[in-house]
Each structure stands twice: as structure tokens, then as C-alpha cells.
Amino acid sequence: MQSPHSLDWPAITQSLDDSGCAHIPQLLSPAECTALAGLYPNTALFRSRVVMERYSFGRGEYQYFHYPLPDPVAQLRSGIYPHLVPVANRWNEAMGIAVRYPAEHADFLQRCHTAGQLRPTPLxxxxxxxxxxxxxxxxxxxxxxxxxxxxxxxxPGRDFSGGEFVLTEQRPRMQSRPEVVPLRQGDAVLFAVHHRPVQGTRGSYRVQLRHGVSRVRTGQRHTLGVIFHDAQ
Structure with a gap:
């Protein structure tokens, strides 16, 4: 695993500001990816399993880890969060949102837990x-x-085909803008959960973002999702 502190955060920040997402090549090694994907059948590691078709979420399935998280997942979550806090706080200020985020992930999780959001969300x-x-x-x-x-x-190309990561952005009074982020094994993408600010001629305004995965054509695709807030 690349150390979160060694990543090119100025370039990542610029990409997040420009397009709402940032590609991080080879964040995890192939061996780390294989090991994490191999955890999927071990139901003892997970708090719940969701079959997407049952809820009209799509097709496929996912499982949420329970605490304690596997070490690589916990390290990514706590190590990357502090580098994103300046972006998150600056975005909220630009959008007129009063919420500010603490410097350390443990302090933010305490805020979630105090509000009854106790369930871990990495999946x-x-x-x-x-x-x-x-x-x-x-x-x-x-x-x-x-x-x-x-x-x-x-x-891609060995384990599966298709299955591209897709991000869409909806600007006011405009049609949605799609973005496909090409990923290889071990690559990561950072992206906006909900909305982000865009600079217009009259100041900043909010745009809405959504993400998903296109249809897998052949094979099997595994992904690790790291969400920094916990769930109710």
C-alpha cells in the first residue's frame, strides 16, 4: 500500500476541484487487492449483505464490514481522511454550508456516533x-x-470486462455531464459523495453528483469502498 502521506495531494486536490474526482494509480498492490477480494466469502467479517436487485439498486451484491475493520481498510480510512479535510471544509465554505470537519478521523467518527450513526460503512x-x-x-x-x-x-481484461466506474454531475438548468474513470487493479478514485462547488460568473454554486458502475460483461469484479462517515 502506498502511504497516504506520500501521495501527490496538490494534484489530487486540483483534480477534485476541477472535476469532482481524482484518480490515484496503484494505491494497493496486486497482492493486497487479491487478499482483500478474498475476504468476501468470510461472512464473519461483515455486518450485513445487500443483494442490489432486491432494492432496485442494480444487480450484484455488497457487504459492509463490521468493526474492527481489517487493517488495510482501517489504515486507508484514517490515513486519507486528514488530507481531504481541507478540501471538504473549503467546499462547504464555498457552498454556504456551516459544517466543518475535524482534522482527525477519530474525532469525526465520534461526531457520527454521538448522533446515532454507529454502523461502519466500508464495504x-x-x-x-x-x-x-x-x-x-x-x-x-x-x-x-x-x-x-x-x-x-x-x-480489467483479465478478471472481467465492462464494469466501468461512472460519475455524473448535474449542473443547474443543464443536462448531466458523465465521466468514466478508467481504473486498473489497485487503482483508486476519490470522488464527491453528494455535491461540490463550481465557480461561475456570479460566484460559486452547487452541482449534484452521483456514481455507479456500468454493466459487467464477463467475469467477476470486486471493489473496496471506503466511506468516511458511519451509518444510522
Missing amino acids: LLQYGPGDYNCLHQDLYGEHVFPLQLAVLLSE
């Missing part, structure tokens, strides 16, 4: 042929951190 997702994830937002309660992370654990 593993599993897709097979024909599976997909509808465009959505991972909100889960009153306290929402405005950025999240996804890491592709499978290798």
Missing part, C-alpha cells in the same frame, strides 16, 4: 456477468463526509 462489492450499480449517493445519515474512495481489486 466490498462483488459483480458478475450482467451486474451493474445504479447511479446513487452514499449518504446514510445526518453527518456526511463529502468525499469517498473506491479501489478496484480486480484486473
Whole structure:
């Protein structure tokens, strides 16, 4: 795993400001990806399993980890969060949102837990042929951190085909703008959970974002999702 502190945060920040997402190549090694994907059958590690078709979320399934999180997941969550806090606070200020986020993830989790958001949200997702994830937002309660992370654990072209990560942005009085982020095994994408500010001629305004996964055509695709707020 690359140390979160060694990443090119000025470039990541610029990409987040420009497009609402940032690509991080090779955040995890192939061996780490294989090990994490291999946890999926171990139901003892997870608090719940969701079959997406039952809820019209798409097709495929995912499982939320319970506490304590596996070490690599916990390290990513606590290590990346502090680097995102300046972006999150600056975005909220630009959008006229009063909420500010503490410097350390443990302090933000305490805020979530005090409000009754006690359930961990990091998850593993599993897709097979024909599976997909509808465009959505991972909100889960009153306290929402405005950025999240996804890491592709499978290798396109070898383990699966199709299954592209898709982000859409809806600006006022305009049609949605799609963005496809090409990922290889171990690559991560940071992206806006809900909304972000865009600078217009009359100041900043909010745009709404949603994310999903296009249809997997062949094989099996695993993804790690790291959401920084907990759920009710």
C-alpha cells in the first residue's frame, strides 16, 4: 500500500476541484487487492449483505464490514481522511454550508456516533456477468463526509470486462455531464459523495453528483469502498 502521506495531494486536490474526482494509480498492490477480494466469502467479517436487485439498486451484491475493520481498510480510512479535510471544509465554505470537519478521523467518527450513526460503512462489492450499480449517493445519515474512495481489486481484461466506474454531475438548468474513470487493479478514485462547488460568473454554486458502475460483461469484479462517515 502506498502511504497516504506520500501521495501527490496538490494534484489530487486540483483534480477534485476541477472535476469532482481524482484518480490515484496503484494505491494497493496486486497482492493486497487479491487478499482483500478474498475476504468476501468470510461472512464473519461483515455486518450485513445487500443483494442490489432486491432494492432496485442494480444487480450484484455488497457487504459492509463490521468493526474492527481489517487493517488495510482501517489504515486507508484514517490515513486519507486528514488530507481531504481541507478540501471538504473549503467546499462547504464555498457552498454556504456551516459544517466543518475535524482534522482527525477519530474525532469525526465520534461526531457520527454521538448522533446515532454507529454502523461502519466500508464495504466490498462483488459483480458478475450482467451486474451493474445504479447511479446513487452514499449518504446514510445526518453527518456526511463529502468525499469517498473506491479501489478496484480486480484486473480489467483479465478478471472481467465492462464494469466501468461512472460519475455524473448535474449542473443547474443543464443536462448531466458523465465521466468514466478508467481504473486498473489497485487503482483508486476519490470522488464527491453528494455535491461540490463550481465557480461561475456570479460566484460559486452547487452541482449534484452521483456514481455507479456500468454493466459487467464477463467475469467477476470486486471493489473496496471506503466511506468516511458511519451509518444510522
